[in-house]
Amino acid sequence: MLTSNRFKNSRVYWHAFIAFWGIVLFGYDTFVDPALNNCFGFAYLDESTVGSLEVSTLRSRELDLAVDVLHSGVVANQYFREYFGLIVDGEIDQKRLDAVSSNVVSVLQAGAFFGALGSAPISAKLGRKWTLVVFAVVFIVGAILTTIAGGSNGLAEIYSGRVISGIGIGGISAVAPAYISECAPKNERGRITGLFQIMVTTGVMISYFINFGIGIHIHNDPKVWKIPFGVQLIPAGIMCFGLFTLKESPRWLASVDRNQDAIRSLAYLRKQPVDSPEVIHEMAEIEAAIEEERAARKGLGLKEAFFGKGNFVRFVVAFVIFLFQQLTGQNSINYYAPQIFTSIGYTGTKNSLLASGIYGVVKVITTSLFVLFFVDLIGRKRPLFASAMGMGIVFFITGAILKTHPPQDLPLDGPAPSPPPASQAMAAMLYIYVFFYSLGWGPLPWIYSSEIFPTRTRHYGLAVASASQWLWNFVISKVTPQMLSELHYKIFFVYGTLNIGALAVFALIIPETTGRSLEDMDVIFGSVTAEQRQNEIIRLEKALDAHHEDEGKAKEVTVRESGSVDEKV
Numbered sequence: 001m002l003t004s005n006r007f008k009n010s011r012v013y014w015h016a017f018i019a020f021w022g023i024v025l026f027g028y029d030t031f032v033d034p035a036l037n038n039c040f041g042f043a044y045l046d047e048s049t050v051g052s053l054e055v056s057t058l059r060s061r062e063l064d065l066a067v068d069v070l071h072s073g074v075v076a077n078q079y080f081r082e083y084f085g086l087i088v089d090g091e092i093d094q095k096r097l098d099a100v101s102s103n104v105v106s107v108l109q110a111g112a113f114f115g116a117l118g119s120a121p122i123s124a125k126l127g128r129k130w131t132l133v134v135f136a137v138v139f140i141v142g143a144i145l146t147t148i149a150g151g152s153n154g155l156a157e158i159y160s161g162r163v164i165s166g167i168g169i170g171g172i173s174a175v176a177p178a179y180i181s182e183c184a185p186k187n188e189r190g191r192i193t194g195l196f197q198i199m200v201t202t203g204v205m206i207s208y209f210i211n212f213g214i215g216i217h218i219h220n221d222p223k224v225w226k227i228p229f230g231v232q233l234i235p236a237g238i239m240c241f242g243l244f245t246l247k248e249s250p251r252w253l254a255s256v257d258r259n260q261d262a263i264r265s266l267a268y269l270r271k272q273p274v275d276s277p278e279v280i281h282e283m284a285e286i287e288a289a290i291e292e293e294r295a296a297r298k299g300l301g302l303k304e305a306f307f308g309k310g311n312f313v314r315f316v317v318a319f320v321i322f323l324f325q326q327l328t329g330q331n332s333i334n335y336y337a338p339q340i341f342t343s344i345g346y347t348g349t350k351n352s353l354l355a356s357g358i359y360g361v362v363k364v365i366t367t368s369l370f371v372l373f374f375v376d377l378i379g380r381k382r383p384l385f386a387s388a389m390g391m392g393i394v395f396f397i398t399g400a401i402l403k404t405h406p407p408q409d410l411p412l413d414g415p416a417p418s419p420p421p422a423s424q425a426m427a428a429m430l431y432i433y434v435f436f437y438s439l440g441w442g443p444l445p446w447i448y449s450s451e452i453f454p455t456r457t458r459h460y461g462l463a464v465a466s467a468s469q470w471l472w473n474f475v476i477s478k479v480t481p482q483m484l485s486e487l488h489y490k491i492f493f494v495y496g497t498l499n500i501g502a503l504a505v506f507a508l509i510i511p512e513t514t515g516r517s518l519e520d521m522d523v524i525f526g527s528v529t530a531e532q533r534q535n536e537i538i539r540l541e542k543a544l545d546a547h548h549e550d551e552g553k554a555k556e557v558t559v560r561e562s563g564s565v566d567e568k569v
């Protein structure tokens with residue numbers, strides 16, 4: 001059943017596969033930082049950060065070994081630092097280096113925030129597909145600028161390139177999930193939209209391997225930043241060209257009164273003739289929702305989009321779900337994994353890198369398993385709840401182990417010893433943590449926020465949702481070093497409390513959306529009653545049937561007259 005469905009929906013999968021290449025860039029770009037040639041948290045782990053941590057909170061041995069972790073990247077980024085004037089007379093200009101390293105990440109996040117917000121009016125006007133083309137091209141311009149950066153304006157080029165790439169990524173992160181959700185059939189919507197998260201986590205992993213490879217193999221050469229930035233052009237190029245093979249979203253087409261195009265696109269995606277009962281029913285549903293919404297608020301002013309009946313609550317849910325996703329603590333670990341693994345006793349370059357790398361791999365695998373096999377079977381609410389509870393409990397256990405079994409002081413020289421059992425237990429906890437994240441709060445906020453909005457408001461909804469993600473993502477990346485140094489083991493208790501006290505509760509109060517059509521969301525969120533909607537669908541189904549009958553008759557007459565059939569869909 002599942003297999004045949006998937007085959008039946010192969011065109012929708014193709015749409016997702018192409019549109020979500022831009023999402024690989026989301027994961028990749030957030031964690032790529034050639035100033036330090038690091039990812040998985042290396043972005044902020046340099047001598048200055050380590051130096052600024054209180055010696056009382058970071059034990060002396062850890063301090064030394066944290067610097068050791070850093071050294072794997074140092075060789076490669078030494079060149080970057082010299083080239084861009086961050087090393088003066090053999091001394092690192094620590095302040096500038098900190099600023100550059102942090103800016104490389106922040107300017108991307110800022111660009112993405114505005115790109116996400118700005119995508120809404122564009123996607124309302126141009127449609128989903130062409131908006132994605134626009135943002136992919138914007139991204140490519142930024143990527144080229146960072147790749148060719150060099151000379152005395154090099155840093156300025158990198159910054160502006162990152163802002164522009166950020167705008168591209170932000171726009172793509174808001175439009176792609178809406179587009180794919182609008183193309184997907186309701187019974188597989190979770191799995192298809194959830195491919196988003198598989199692509200993000202894959203992007204993070206790719207950035208890890210690219211950076212690691214460069215750290216090892218490339219030294220005195222501008223390739224140290226040209227390769228990581230240049231590599232971005234591959235997914236962006238695949239996406240850009242691939243988009244030309246895709247159809248526009250049938251729901252957007254219907255929302256701008258191009259109903260015949262909408263039916264054609266829907267029939268293509270469902271691999272059905274235009275007059276099949278399945279296509280007619282889905283089209284009637286789409287039209288009913290759009291007409292009802294239009295009647296309820298003639299014209300779509302910004303105010304109505306936000307405050308129309310049943311709408312405001314959806315915006316609140318979309319905003320809060322991403323605030324909470326960031327409060328899971330997952331990005332704290334993403335950005336600072338080696339630091340965190342070092343602080344729980346995974347000392348030495350190899351141990352820490354390995355621990356962080358495994359973390360990334362576990363995330364991709366568990367996300368894929370959940371999205372491909374379970375999400376449409378077990379719904380949205382239950383996994384969100386279980387995921388928050390699981391993460392919370394695991395964090396409390398980790399915090400407790402760290403408090404009672406702080407890593408022991410060891411001699412500073414000699415090879416780094418294997419991590420002690422307590423550290424291994426804590427690392428295992430973090431892997432279990434990311435398992436819980438992957439089966440709930442990782443993929444589901446994207447799926448949920450792309451399915452709860454009505455078609456004429458969806459682009460605003462996703463813009464707010466995605467901008468909220470970028471805003472809180474930025475905040476978390478800024479406050480984590482402080483939290484780590486001031487709270488130490490208590491950071492796990494803070495995140496544990498948030499997961500159980502806020503996220504799990506939130507999961508209980510939002511409505512279930514699995515297996516319901518996008519149009520049903522109006523009923524769920526109270527913009528219309530079930531009965532009203534049903535009557536409207538029946539009326540429109542009849543109208544569409546009558547339309548096809550008329551068309552059929554007209555065709556027969558043409559055939560009789562010309563003796564040939566022109567079968568066009």
Ligand SMILES: O[C@H]1[C@H](O)[C@@H](O)[C@H](O)[C@@H](O)[C@H]1O
Binds near residue numbers: 197201204331443469
């Ligand atoms: O769903 C994604 C994913 O989990 C990323 O790894 C994270 O960096 C993003 O903030 C999040 O929205």
